[in-house]
Amino acid sequence: MPKSLRSFLEECRREIPNEVVHITKEVDPAHYDVTAIIKHLGAMKKFPILVFDRPRNLHGQVSNEFKLVMNCEISQRKAQIALGVPRQTDRTRMAEVCLEREEHRIPPIVVDKKSAPVKEVVKKGGDVDLYELPIMRHHYMDGGPYVVLSTITRDRKSGIYNCSYHRMEVKSKNKTALYASPRHLWKIFRDHEDNNRECPVATVLGHHPAYHMGACYSGPFEVSEFDIIGGYLQEPLRLTPSETFGEDLLIPADAEIVIEGALIPGKRIVEGPFGEAPGYLGPQRYTTCVHYEVRAVNYRKGGMYQSVITPEGDKPWMDLPREGAYLRRCREAVPGVTSVCKMGRHAHYNVFISMKKMSEGDPGRAAAAALTFDHTKNVFVFDDDIDVYNPTDILWALATRVQPHRQI
């Protein structure tokens, strides 16, 4: 059976039965019920997978067609199950597993629509209604309800597929405002826009966590991220034609829900404010917020809608691929690098590196490599006796080993 969110939940029910909790009471995700439950549990250091069986949709009605699944991304154990590695696997090894999976890419295969669970229900054109989905408002003062998962685009010239996360504010039943920082999706969209063409697009709203981990890949533009996702899944990702663009835009056959349509050239929509990953309310944005016109919704019966609430703690499905990417980059500069920690909310800006130092220049070279990447502001480099995943180790080393006038 191909890997899917359902196969992952089955595995979790077997391996960590107390970590899969069904909420059978009605909840209203658009009015913070789900946020409140997650925050209260988090304050108790509890991060079970939450399956909301009776979420309201954006019409305010209990959804008969969709469930809402949250928290699949939190905890090391769940990431171990997603990657299929033993529970003893430590964090550095897990980041290395991510690097290995990215190296051992597996190309996707195409299946016809009849063999694709995501085609069990298809709504197109005037029947498209995003308000039927149990979409969340994440935080107080967010501009509106938001979809937060990964989006598929395709380079016009090479045909290479890109997958990347982009929040999108739902503006009407078939319109969202997608926020794109100047990375690969933006490059692909702008190339279409410069040629006055619509940019085909699809967004996966539920899949196996290994799919989502692969979609976090940060690497060269030329690499097809469906191959990377195959590496993470350890099997070919099954794809099927989209409704809007047929074979020209393939979508994951075993996803729970996929919305698809076009990014419209020459149109921008105001989006935000939004409670952002670093823990602050971000401003409204405009110039890089693109009009995403949704033209079809594909879903499995009983579709499990997923979202991620912006990270507060460790979110291995995002942090691990990122740690792998830092490990790759820092080891290119300094082979003796042993670990790179990028986990937790502060890790958006802080990087903790440990290494077996072989020359005096090594720490500076590793730090410089880390600073060229992502949002890094502060880099801390330690000897390899320090566990960079342990805050007490870090504070002890900073207190006893740093000579600020010489080393900062």
Ligand SMILES: Cc1cc2nc3c(=O)[nH]c(=O)nc-3n(C[C@H](O)[C@H](O)[C@H](O)COP(=O)(O)O)c2cc1C
């Ligand atoms: C949960 C989550 C939400 C994100 N939201 C956005 C977003 O709204 N806009 C954006 O440009 N990047 C966002 N990112 C970051 C990009 O998805 C990430 O940098 C991605 O690796 C870029 O892919 P690329 O290297 O293929 O361009 C988000 C990442 C995660 C994990």
